[in-house]
Amino acid sequence: MIATESLSKRYPRVTALDRLSVDVGPGVTGLVGANGAGKSTLIKILLGLSPATEGRAEVLGLDVATQGGAIRERVGYMPEHDCLPPDVSATEFVVHMARMSGLPPAAARERTADTLRHVGLYEERYRPIGGYSTGMKQRVKLAQALVHDPQLVFLDEPTNGLDPVGRDEMLGLIRRIHTEFGISVLVTSHLLGELERTCDHVVVVDGGKLLRSSSTTDFTQTTTTLAIEVTDTDEHPDGTSAVREALHARGVETHDGSGLPGAGHILLLTAEGEETYDLVRDVVADLGLGLIRMEQRRHHIAEVFRQEQTDGTDVQGVRKEAVGHGS
Numbered sequence: 001m002i003a004t005e006s007l008s009k010r011y012p013r014v015t016a017l018d019r020l021s022v023d024v025g026p027g028v029t030g031l032v033g034a035n036g037a038g039k040s041t042l043i044k045i046l047l048g049l050s051p052a053t054e055g056r057a058e059v060l061g062l063d064v065a066t067q068g069g070a071i072r073e074r075v076g077y078m079p080e081h082d083c084l085p086p087d088v089s090a091t092e093f094v095v096h097m098a099r100m101s102g103l104p105p106a107a108a109r110e111r112t113a114d115t116l117r118h119v120g121l122y123e124e125r126y127r128p129i130g131g132y133s134t135g136m137k138q139r140v141k142l143a144q145a146l147v148h149d150p151q152l153v154f155l156d157e158p159t160n161g162l163d164p165v166g167r168d169e170m171l172g173l174i175r176r177i178h179t180e181f182g183i184s185v186l187v188t189s190h191l192l193g194e195l196e197r198t199c200d201h202v203v204v205v206d207g208g209k210l211l212r213s214s215s216t217t218d219f220t221q222t223t224t225t226l227a228i229e230v231t232d233t234d235e236h237p238d239g240t241s242a243v244r245e246a247l248h249a250r251g252v253e254t255h256d257g258s259g260l261p262g263a264g265h266i267l268l269l270t271a272e273g274e275e276t277y278d279l280v281r282d283v284v285a286d287l288g289l290g291l292i293r294m295e296q297r298r299h300h301i302a303e304v305f306r307q308e309q310t311d312g313t314d315v316q317g318v319r320k321e322a323v324g325h326g327s
């Protein structure tokens with residue numbers, strides 16, 4: 001879908017992209033980085049709106065330097081900043097954008113109605129945009145990116161300014177753009193964790209450089225860490241401590257899962273194999289406790305990242321190592 005090769009963008013005072021080489025396939029891909037990491041710059045270059053200083057890039061097999069128009073016919077773009085005219089309704093605006101994309105009037109109206117319904121705007125679509133909430137404005141921006149039925153959409157910080165419920169709804173909507181309509185998505189965020197449930201693949205940039213590019217499952221792959229939670233009984237009012245002591249007596253180290261939801265009631269230990277599961281089961285049964293859960297823990301992206309950064313001696317070292325993992 002997207003391929004960049006040693007792509008750089010230098011402004012007089014800042015290098016926004018620094019020899020970025022990355023491949024993005026079909027599906028939902030998260031482009032993650034702190035503010036100023038170069039995400040919006042990359043999107044503008046990929047749309048053929050801003051020339052790269054060096055390197056090259058292709059979108060859907062088209063060269064961004066020479067085929068920007070053809071790219072924008074096939075790709076939708078939801079910009080980061082509010083850019084909506086306040087005096088017109090969502091319907092008028094999205095019909096206009098559909099017409100600009102070359103749809104005939106009747107098709108533009110039909111596609112607009114379908115798309116606004118899909119993004120969750122109903123009666124309000126006839127009211128002027130100026131009176132909309134941030135969430136509704138984000139939906140209008142999303143609708144105009146989808147109305148011409150693109151193969152790929154670039155969504156720049158679509159969850160910006162939304163409350164947690166609005167954010168979840170937007171992330172669900174983004175996922176459905178791919179699952180229901182087969183449109184591939186490149187979505188940016190400065191929050192690594194929020195893209196975890198939504199994206200198949202995550203590309204992390206920092207200071208214009210590629211930090212890491214891998215599938216979400218590689219990021220969050222199941223580890224051999226077991227999380228155990230047990231009931232309390234009259235005999236063992238603190239069941240967790242009783243299990244901890246019994247496991248220690250059998251030479252199994254545990255840690256307490258601090259920082260996890262429910263910490264204090266959760267024991268973490270490294271599973272050496274089948275025998276660890278059997279041992280835990282026997283210990284809990286011998287104590288007469290109930291086993292609430294025994295599960296392999298999945299890491300969250302943000303944890304993996306934090307872990308990599310603490311393991312590295314310096315940020316530069318982390319970058320080198322992370323680039324090594326990239327595709």
Ligand SMILES: Nc1ncnc2c1ncn2[C@@H]1O[C@H](COP(=O)(O)OP(=O)(O)OP(=O)(O)O)[C@@H](O)[C@H]1O
Pocket residue numbers: 011012014015016033034035036037038039040041042080157
């Ligand atoms: N037109 C421009 N002229 C000069 N510098 C720019 C220009 N556009 C972006 N920059 C700089 O390039 C760097 C990358 O900006 P960019 O907007 O791509 O980052 P970002 O990752 O999208 O962050 P944000 O989410 O804050 O927009 C920043 O230091 C920014 O100040």
